Amino acid sequence: MKIGIIGLGLMGGSLGKTLKKIGGHEVFGYDNQETVMLKADMLGAINAPLDETTAKDIDMLIVSLYPSSFLSSIERFLPLLKDGAVITDFCGIKRKTMAEMKELSKKYPNLIFVGGHPMAGREFSGIDRSVSGLFEKASMILTNVNADIFTLEKIKAFYLTLGFSEVVITTPEYHDRAIAFTSQLCHIVSNAFIKNEIASEHFGYSAGSYKDLTRVARLNPKMWSELMIENGDNLSKELDEFIENLQKYSVALKNGDRVELEKLLSEGNERKLLIDTKNKK
């Protein structure tokens, strides 16, 4: 296929490298920073620039930018695309871009719009950190706008060739609600955890639990703040629920109430067991 990528950061760059590695595709890329374009070329993430000429033959256009840049970045290319071309965004929240895609699908009924969220990432950002194996064993989430079931199956199959272990189709609303918990809240927790005063001391040791918990404290603040504010309704609900639960442990500790603390820990323990069992099925 001929694939266009707009935005050649960690995600877009990794996508280009992955496509080039699995072969059988031609990759055309665009980034508004000239140095990134040069790097994408040097690192072999693209075959050629995506421009007014190359856009005409594109089968699939993937936009890997912040939600706020999605619309403005594709407007120039949409009138050039051939009938049946598929447009997908890679934004980490889906309600905003799906609403925009819905509007676009009315204006360009011959184009196919399907939202996407590759649940892969690294603690780093930028094309320098992009890698061809980024999607290995990750989940790809699709939110459909106007694709028929056969096209959707083709798109699913395409993403599986990139290394994703599963492709899940859901609604933008459910996606944003779930992601507020499974991804965004994790990042806030990790980012806030590292702020405890004692964290800056060098212990000469750290447990595995600490390493796991603080891994995603490192993040791209510009991108995440946009995604989180855009999903603020869901995220603040999840965050407040979490704080409320934490406060119960705090009360038990202050009361020296071992029975209550053991009960709280048991509840979490059993819940984790149950959820893991359910997810294995």
Added chain:
Amino acid sequence: MKIGIIGLGLMGGSLGKTLKKIGGHEVFGYDNQETVMLKADMLGAINAPLDETTAKDIDMLIVSLYPSSFLSSIERFLPLLKDGAVITDFCGIKRKTMAEMKELSKKYPNLIFVGGHPMAGREFSGIDRSVSGLFEKASMILTNVNADIFTLEKIKAFYLTLGFSEVVITTPEYHDRAIAFTSQLCHIVSNAFIKNEIASEHFGYSAGSYKDLTRVARLNPKMWSELMIENGDNLSKELDEFIENLQKYSVALKNGDRVELEKLLSEGNERKLLIDTKNKK
């Protein structure tokens, strides 16, 4: 060496198996549950039972029990031990057992008391889950009572042979303050996180950040509640500081204040970078 182990659970069992695997030691074990004694024998975690006869030749006695059982479990063996025998507990908090060891060292001045906390573990407990590689690349923390520097060096060297990557010597007070954050708080966070209502839904996907964050939600509630209540002063301080920091994110989200949220995320991001750099040195 001849090594006695009291308490043959996950830790004690893993210690026995590790000692047997590296060789050169004779392992004598004691557990107050007969089925555990039988399993320890069958699984090859011990050479023979630790009893009134075998205790006499022990060079090192390691107690791998809850803090509340430490004192009562060793009293019967202490009068039997030979001069210079080393007694170490494996409790996850150190102030309580160190105070007890200090008293014992007055009563038994010819015995050597050194507290220990192997910073290794699994989400499971019991001898069935014990493994010989449990201490691989983990940190061992020692809190000294009455060992001279040469003996302490010998003990350090011994633990390095078990697979530990480092042995750190510190005070019980500092250990408990640090561990409240690096280990206990992580477990509470993970255990509380999984309680959000939405966690019980099966998404068909989950991000790496979610997997990392919920790993230690599964824990031994009986053991952890004892360790946490015993360290309640330090732990509740750390927990409250964390909750306070989380609340700042909640406020920014509710106000839709992207500038503030980006600032909060940047602070966490930079702090994580700084700490990682410091810890690498």
